[in-house]
Amino acid sequence: MFAGVLLFVDGVLGVLKGIAGIATNDVYARINDYVFKFSVSSWGWIHLVLGVILIIVGWGILSGRTWARVLGVVIASLTLIANFMWLPYQPVWAVVTIAIDIFVIWALCTDRSRDRSRTVV
Numbered sequence: 001m002f003a004g005v006l007l008f009v010d011g012v013l014g015v016l017k018g019i020a021g022i023a024t025n026d027v028y029a030r031i032n033d034y035v036f037k038f039s040v041s042s043w044g045w046i047h048l049v050l051g052v053i054l055i056i057v058g059w060g061i062l063s064g065r066t067w068a069r070v071l072g073v074v075i076a077s078l079t080l081i082a083n084f085m086w087l088p089y090q091p092v093w094a095v096v097t098i099a100i101d102i103f104v105i106w107a108l109c110t111d112r113s114r115d116r117s118r119t120v121v
Contacts, residue, residue, distance in 0.1 A: 003107035007058030007072055010079065010100045014051025017093060018044045043086060050079050061108075069108055076104040 021044025038046075057075050060068030080101035083094040 001062065003072060003104045004058050004061030004068075006100050006104045006107070007054050007061060007076065009058075010076075010097060010104065011051045011054030011056075011058055013093075013097060013100075014047045014054055014079070016051075017090075018046070018048025018051055020044065021047060040089070043089060046082060047086075050075070050082060054079065072108050073105055076101045076108070080105075 021040050023044075053075055057068050057072050061072055080098055083097045083101070087094045
């Protein structure tokens with residue numbers, strides 16, 4: 001449940017970042033020389049699409065869908081990489097999202113809810 005809620009929240013934040021980037025070019029910092037330089041509206045679309053996918057996957061995890069666990073790790077990893085590349089534009093937003101993605105990956109990879117029938121003494 002923890003991973004599902006975090007993915008859902010991460011998705012909502014991604015949608016908000018995306019809308020802000022698409023709506024106006026003044027919201028995020030302009031970068032002159034950067035290897036991963038894209039226009040602000042391009043980053044907006046990237047965050048919007050990833051945000052919508054995160055919301056869907058988060059909802060899938062909260063609904064108990066098995067496909068959502070694997071896809072959750074994959075999409076959280078992609079979002080983590082995208083936000084690392086986006087660090088110079090908005091460092092605080094990027095670091096918060098990276099932290100959320102790390103917790104999601106950890107929660108999905110260490111879930112032992114299926115092993116509850118075994119008790120460790």
